Amino acid sequence: MKNTFQIGILVVCAAAFLMAGLNLSFGGAPAYTDMDDYMLAHGQEETGSNNIVTGVVFDYRGFDTLGEATVLFTVVLGAGLVFRRLGKKEDEYEYE
Amino acid sequence: MNMSSLVRSGGANIMMPFILVYGFYIVVHGHLTPPGGGFQGGAVIATAVVLLMVAYSRAEVRASVSKNVLKNSETLGLLLFIGTALLALTAGLAFFGNWLLDAGTLFGTPVAFGINPPGDINTGGIIPVLNIAVGIEVLGAMGILLLAMLGGMKGDAE
Amino acid sequence: MIENAPFFCAGLLVVIGLVVIVTKKDLIKMVMGLALVEAGGVNLLLVATGYLSGGVAPIFTNAPSTAMVMPTVQAMTLTNIVIGIATTALLLSFVMVISRKYGTRDVTEMRRLKE
Numbered sequence: 502m503k504n505t506f507q508i509g510i511l512v513v514c515a516a517a518f519l520m521a522g523l524n525l526s527f528g529g530a531p532a533y534t535d536m537d538d539y540m541l542a543h544g545q546e547e548t549g550s551n552n553i554v555t556g557v558v559f560d561y562r563g564f565d566t567l568g569e570a571t572v573l574f575t576v577v578l579g580a581g582l583v584f585r586r587l588g589k590k591e592d593e594y595e596y597e
Numbered sequence: 598m599n600m601s602s603l604v605r606s607g608g609a610n611i612m613m614p615f616i617l618v619y620g621f622y623i624v625v626h627g628h629l630t631p632p633g634g635g636f637q638g639g640a641v642i643a644t645a646v647v648l649l650m651v652a653y654s655r656a657e658v659r660a661s662v663s664k665n666v667l668k669n670s671e672t673l674g675l676l677l678f679i680g681t682a683l684l685a686l687t688a689g690l691a692f693f694g695n696w697l698l699d700a701g702t703l704f705g706t707p708v709a710f711g712i713n714p715p716g717d718i719n720t721g722g723i724i725p726v727l728n729i730a731v732g733i734e735v736l737g738a739m740g741i742l743l744l745a746m747l748g749g750m751k752g753d754a755e
Numbered sequence: 756m757i758e759n760a761p762f763f764c765a766g767l768l769v770v771i772g773l774v775v776i777v778t779k780k781d782l783i784k785m786v787m788g789l790a791l792v793e794a795g796g797v798n799l800l801l802v803a804t805g806y807l808s809g810g811v812a813p814i815f816t817n818a819p820s821t822a823m824v825m826p827t828v829q830a831m832t833l834t835n836i837v838i839g840i841a842t843t844a845l846l847l848s849f850v851m852v853i854s855r856k857y858g859t860r861d862v863t864e865m866r867r868l869k870e
Contacts, residue, residue: 515770522766527759529808537825549698549708549721550628553813557830559727563693569837570734574675576841577738580848584745629816636837716816742844
């Protein structure tokens, strides 16, 4: 009974994702490109970067990258905390 | 020391400088070439730590890679990132403003518009600085995570 | 059908990842399913969304033409890769701690929450 419930939920989710994938049209022509056209036209003079992706990541979306770096820092803090607690108990762990 | 460990350590010694140079190239050419950026370059440099872990024993890895250096490099990278972004306030721009752009100093050459075949590394304003900062930070973060997982592993692989 | 194969494959990857998360009992395999969803399906969906037919990568150094694909979705993909690496590393740390505490990685054998 529980198993059929799980399978039913999975089938519903699979149908939703696959129908969405089938109904999106991949024509090689994105519908709304105003922002990206602006970035391609003015990104080189506004950010001074030949690589527009780097220009977007570090200049137009700088706050996003700051949050990203903070997430990485927090993950390292969390992993260090977890492994430090582990080492106290079993005396086998050398991570300072 | 048996034969396979000799082959592993010898291959690692040969490949190590190429990995480091390639990672540093990716970091400093982040604003010019296709696979560029601090995140990717830092991850490539961190694979050198993985290579050390594959090739050498735990004691040798722990003796050659210092955790304090990695910790300090991660903190230094994040501080350099935020500090570079904050210095834009002194130039009268907003936070994350490109205060080095076209200034004529470090990374301050005006970029040639349109398709320019060679590219000039001395352009981009604060973008190369931020790339280097993020590269240092990702290198430290990945190295610390890998060393922590190596240290938390049960039993010695060697 | 064949012309929107990238979107269909993205949906398929997400579905495979969900099935792995729900049906597998090993914690490391569940983390692998989550990584399949966030690093496979979502990135493929993002990159396929910004594709322009005949476009090249949005980089002006040695560019063959000026018809370029959309740069924003590629920046979002870069963000997603880094966040995916971070969450996967943290989850694997938790899996290491759990497997050392309980002696197993099988979720059905961890009885602490049931009793």
